[in-house]
Structures are given as structure tokens and as C-alpha cells.
Amino acid sequence: MSNSLEAKIVVLGSQGVGKTSLVHRYVKNAFTPPTTQSTVGASFLTKRVVDIDTSTVVRLQIWDTAGQERFRSISKLYYRGANAAVLCYDITDPYSFDEMGRWFKELKTNLGEDVVLHVVGTKSDVVAEDPAKRKVPFERCIEYVAENLYPTQNGPPHSAQTSGWGSVPAVFHTGGMASPQSNRSSGFWGQDLGWDCCHEISAKDGEGVDEVFRVITRKLVEQQQKKLEEEQRQYAMAGVTPAMDNNGNVAGYFDYPGNGNGSFRLGTGDKRRSWLGFPTTPAVAVHQQDWEEDINRVQKSKSGRCC
Incomplete structure (x- = not known):
């Protein structure tokens, strides 16, 4: 039996954080330099992947949205009906992190609880070359997600539960957080922690990009399986x-x-x-x-x- 599903993923974030570069790296395995003309409105690309564990064929419709403020009023048209959202910020630009927070709260208000959400810090290659350019510690990203998705939790939770608006992420634990210099990312990618909501990636060299969408796809397939089990x-x-x-x-x-x-x-x-x-x-x-x-x-x- 060959199952299949189709899902819409919307990529959001402020102008210049590298949303288009992220999408093109994943779909076309090509790097789109930041000097490329900014996206006007929105565009989307599709990619067909197979979830190996379940042999499910997944058709991803990935929407690349404009980050300019003048398009903010029509943003709901782009993320309406989304099954997953990738919220991007530039780890060398603290303002972009604040903007990501605005998108985060907007999606939490307007989309359902079953939406798969990922927060992605871009341009990790820049920090790899010069660690002093990092302006947003990865710990800040995790703390922000914990405070806004799990406001009832006092301090970092430790239990391993599935992700979702109201569940407890297993990624928050008492173990030492990887430093920005180690693996250029969170240090959690190689661990089976059950919750992969925060990532740092480089669209320039491709590091971490496939992992982001692999995790999203896996969660979408798991959602499908749970729906069928309920039926x-x-x-x-x-x-x-x-x-x-x-x-x-x-x-x-x-x-x-x-x-x-x-x-x-x-x-x-x-x-x-x-x-x-x-x-x-x-x-x-x-x-x-x-x-x-x-x-x-x-x-x-x-x-x-x-x-």
C-alpha cells in the first residue's frame, strides 16, 4: 500500500533573512545570494519526497513570502491553510529575531494547534567564519519558544512528550547547551530528543536545510497516521x-x-x-x-x- 499526502509549508520572516535562499537550497539544491531581488508578494515551489519509515509519498508545497512591511497586511492570504510554518531570523541581526516573534504570535493566534512550527536561524556560515558576528544566541531562541508555546511551564521542562502548541518539548533538558562554536548549530541535531523545533542553518553551504524539512515531513506523516488511527x-x-x-x-x-x-x-x-x-x-x-x-x-x- 502506497499512502500519499499533500501539505502546504509557509516560510515567514523579515526581509533579507534568507527565506528565498533557504527554499531554493532545499528544492533546487542551489544557493540564491542575498543580493537577489527581494520577493514580491509570494511564490511557491513544490518538492516530492518519500518518508522512508512509512513509504508515504509527500508532496510539499513550499511558499516563499515577502518580508517587506508593505506586504504584511495581506500575509494571511499566504499562510491560510498552512500545515506547517518555518519562521526565519538572521542570527547576526537581533531585529530580525524580534520580527520573527511577531510572526510567531500571529500564527499562534490565527492557525490551528496542529500546525507544525519550526523556528530557523539563518546564516550560520557567517558566524562560523567570525563568531563575533553572532547577535542572537541559540539559547535565546529556545527560551523564546518555551515561553510562548508553553507559558504554563515554570523553567525548562524535562519530560519527553510530542510537540504541539500545548505539549512539552523534550529538547529542554538540564544538559549543557552547545556553544555557538560547536557544530555551528544547536548541538541537538544528532540527539533523539523527540522535539526539533529550533534549528540553525546555512543556505549557502546547505548545512541543516534538509534536516529542517525532514523533521517537518516526519511530523506531517505522524499527524496523518494519528488521524487514520482515530478514524x-x-x-x-x-x-x-x-x-x-x-x-x-x-x-x-x-x-x-x-x-x-x-x-x-x-x-x-x-x-x-x-x-x-x-x-x-x-x-x-x-x-x-x-x-x-x-x-x-x-x-x-x-x-x-x-x-
Whole structure:
């Protein structure tokens, strides 16, 4: 069975932080210098990837948005319906970090709790060449995310739970934070901490770029799996079984007869989902209804007869 999903990722941040360079490095494996003309409005590129663990084919629609203030009033048009957001700031520019915070709070207010969120510090190559140019410590990024996503937590939490607006990130622990000079990034990339919300990357040499989108894709796939598991639970509670495949086995929700391999479009609040809605499905609902009507007709035809 080959599952598939389509998801929208929006890249936000102030002008000049390297949003276009980030997107082009990931999609085209090419570096777009900062001197390139600024993005006007928004544009998007697509990339098809495969989640190895589940063999899920994922089509990412990555939106590169303008950072100029004059486009701020129409920004909602670009991030509406986004399944994930990458909030960028320049680690050599403290103002860009403040601007990232504005986007952060705006998304938290306007998007659903299931939106996958990543905060990305750009231009780590600049700091690698001259550590004195770093103006935003990575610790500041983590502290900001903790304070704004998890305001009820007093101090760094330690338990390992899944990410989300209200969950506790396992990345906050008592272990020593990597210094800016070590690995040019957080030092957490090589650790299985269960929560990868903050990254530092270099679009110039590509360091960390693939990792950002790999983690985002993995979380999107996990969301899909949880939705399907919930649907299966709803079916079980309703006493309805999924469709059967040609071998008489229970088919997956992407394998209804006559439909081939289905697709699953993720959407905030399930507003953009395909025909995979619960508590019934086309393949099951139609046959279930026909079966009940046949039983009723037989019962009515026998009423009043002696034999």
C-alpha cells in the first residue's frame, strides 16, 4: 500500500533573512545570494519526497513570502491553510529575531494547534567564519519558544512528550547547551530528543536545510497516521469495518475497491481533507445502506404470509 499526502509549508520572516535562499537550497539544491531581488508578494515551489519509515509519498508545497512591511497586511492570504510554518531570523541581526516573534504570535493566534512550527536561524556560515558576528544566541531562541508555546511551564521542562502548541518539548533538558562554536548549530541535531523545533542553518553551504524539512515531513506523516488511527477507532466504536481488498483482507483507508491508491490532503481543522471522512466512508457507507434496505424489503415482503 502506497499512502500519499499533500501539505502546504509557509516560510515567514523579515526581509533579507534568507527565506528565498533557504527554499531554493532545499528544492533546487542551489544557493540564491542575498543580493537577489527581494520577493514580491509570494511564490511557491513544490518538492516530492518519500518518508522512508512509512513509504508515504509527500508532496510539499513550499511558499516563499515577502518580508517587506508593505506586504504584511495581506500575509494571511499566504499562510491560510498552512500545515506547517518555518519562521526565519538572521542570527547576526537581533531585529530580525524580534520580527520573527511577531510572526510567531500571529500564527499562534490565527492557525490551528496542529500546525507544525519550526523556528530557523539563518546564516550560520557567517558566524562560523567570525563568531563575533553572532547577535542572537541559540539559547535565546529556545527560551523564546518555551515561553510562548508553553507559558504554563515554570523553567525548562524535562519530560519527553510530542510537540504541539500545548505539549512539552523534550529538547529542554538540564544538559549543557552547545556553544555557538560547536557544530555551528544547536548541538541537538544528532540527539533523539523527540522535539526539533529550533534549528540553525546555512543556505549557502546547505548545512541543516534538509534536516529542517525532514523533521517537518516526519511530523506531517505522524499527524496523518494519528488521524487514520482515530478514524479506525471511530469505525470500531460504530461497529463498521473498513473495505476488503481483493484477497479478502481488511484494506487500508487508501485502498478502497475501484479507487486505487488514494491521497490524503492535510488541512487545518480538516477543512481540506479528501473523501476520507469519518464516521463513514464511500466504500462502506453505500454497501451498508444497500444491505439494510435489502433486509427491510425481505422482511416487508414476508409480513402477513403464513409460509
